Amino acid sequence: MTTSNGEQAGNAGAAMRWAPRVQQHLIRRLYESDARGLLDEELLNEVGWGLYARCESFIQAVEAARGRATCPGCGQIVLHSRVPEEVLRCANCGWETTWQAYFESFQHKQLSGAEPVLALFREFMARFPLANSPSDKMLLIDRLIHGFHQSLDGDPTRTTGINLIEGRYHEVVEFLDSLTYGDSSTQGTVETLAEWRDKIDYTAEAWGDERLRRWRGQGRETL
């Protein structure tokens, strides 16, 4: 297929694809296997690479909202001015769409955040592919899904779990509260959970949101 100017246009209609959030049951099983001291490596990779793809989509969406869209046809960066009717056109492969259509493709999908979260996600993407041992991979995953967005003052706000794990905000918080831990859990994960819980409690107080406090000490299974 060629356009009127004779360019290859096989990618002209390429659709934007954003990696979905990771399914809860996969993460639940991963923590159960870790608590039993039998870290399931296949599951570890499935969850880890699912999170990797999600982080990549997150970063691409944030960059696009800043004026640097990624072409879904070939990965080229297409600069734009964030005017709804502006046509984004990839000089490399001929793909094109309006900024409005591009924006709507990732709107309301938990794909926005500021620098501290971007830094956390970039770090995961840099380190996960290099991690060798199952416990290193587990720690990277654990730290990623228990991260936080921050206010301008640096106070914790929403947990990054909402950007990475399926569910509404309270459901994701309750899900993270209900993961299984035990004596065999990878060293450091129980501490991360306690720190995460303290920060959720801080937000419960700051927002006057009792439901965020509700699951404290409840529902969690220990082996």
Ligand SMILES: [Zn+2]
């Ligand atoms: Zn392209």
